[in-house]
Amino acid sequence: MKKTTFPILALLASVGIASLTGCSKEQEAAVPTGSAAKQDAKVEEAYPSQTGTTLAGKFGGESIAYQQINGENVFEGDILLTQEQVRSERAQTExxxxxxxxxxxxxxxxxxxxxxxxxxxxxxAIAHWQANTPVRFVRRTTQSSYVTFQVGSGCSSNIGMIGGRQYINLASGCSTGNTIHEIGHAVGLFHEQTRNDRDTFVNILTQNIQSGYANNFSKYSASGYTGTDFGALDFGSIMMYGSFSFSSNGQPTITKKDGSTFNIQRNGLSVGDKSGIDIMY
Structure with a gap:
């Protein structure tokens, strides 16, 4: 496992934090651009097309807004927070x-x-993670902390190891790529567009975001995490939304700074994703 003196975000706040190689031209070219109609991969949601009660809570010692849907605390669309997490008053530092x-x-x-x-x-999905990262997956025997992959209403996961049994929920429409994404959350990754420096690379068009989903586009600093973003935002990250994710009107919700759009990518971990996980683990 590689050793590094680079600072790391608390709770590994985003794959983008450790995109140390940035987004190379080759890597970016591998992600096609186009309209919403051409985006085959879907954004992960715990409860597709459902919105719940928006509540205020604490996560990492900072105020956040999350939705309570079917008794679960849903953050950024597909991240499930425990009651302990949303009540936490303890600030997270590096x-x-x-x-x-x-x-x-x-x-x-x-x-x-x-x-x-x-x-x-x-x-x-597990085979892909093991072929590309230092993270190993072992069938549980008597271990107290473990992940269960189970049937869900959508695609969702807890964030990081929470202790005890936790879940990755997969509806029938959740693909292998969606599963790779949810495993990313389970090992501690937030969404790429929540990087603290994202405004340097993208425009967030809040007027086009579906009602109740604006919090999916909040920076990780709003969740109480501090640290350093390395390299350029990775448009090819499997943890990145596409330009039309959660659009209310068919218009883009995220564009590059030049106004161009990009597609969501759910084929596999990008070069930046792999670099980030290598540093984190």
């Missing part, structure tokens, strides 16, 4: 919170619920 949420020895213990259909999307 030194105090650096290891919070990381899986010890980079080993994630897991089970797959027998009722989950198309389990190959889970095993294929």
């Amino acid at each position: 030194s105090a919170g650096r290891n919070t949420g990381k899986w010890p020895s980079a080993v994630v213990y897991y089970t797959i619920d027998a009722n989950l259909p198309n389990q190959a999307r889970v095993t294929d």
Whole structure:
């Protein structure tokens, strides 16, 4: 496992924080541009097309807004927060919170619920993570902290290791790429567009965002996390929204600074994603 003296965001706040190589021309070219109609991959949501009660809470010692849907605390669309997390008054800092949420020895213990259909999307996603990162996935035996892949209303996950049993929820429409994305959350990654420096690279067009989904586009600093963003924002990250994600009117919600659009990518971990995980674990 690589050693580094680079500072790391508390709770590994975003893959973009550790896109140390930036977004190379080759990498960016691999992500096609186009209209919303041509975007085949879908954005992950815990409860698609459902909005709940918007509540104020504390996460990492900072005020946040999240939605309570079907008794669950939903943040950024597909991240599930525990009651303890939304009530936390403890500020996260680089030194105090650096290891919070990381899986010890980079080993994630897991089970797959027998009722989950198309389990190959889970095993294929795990194989992709193991082929491209230092994170290992081991079938759970008696371990107390582990992830269960189970049937869900949409695609969702807890963030980082929360202790005890936690879940990655997959509806029938959640693809292998969506599963790779949700595993990203489970190992501690937030969405790429929540980088603190994102305004240098993108425009967030709030007037085009669906009602109730604006919080999906908040910077990670609003969640109480501090640190340094390395390299350029990674438009090819599997943790990045596309230009038309959560659009209310068919117009873009995110564009590059020059006004051009880009597609969502859910094929696999990007070069920047791999670099980030390598630094984090």
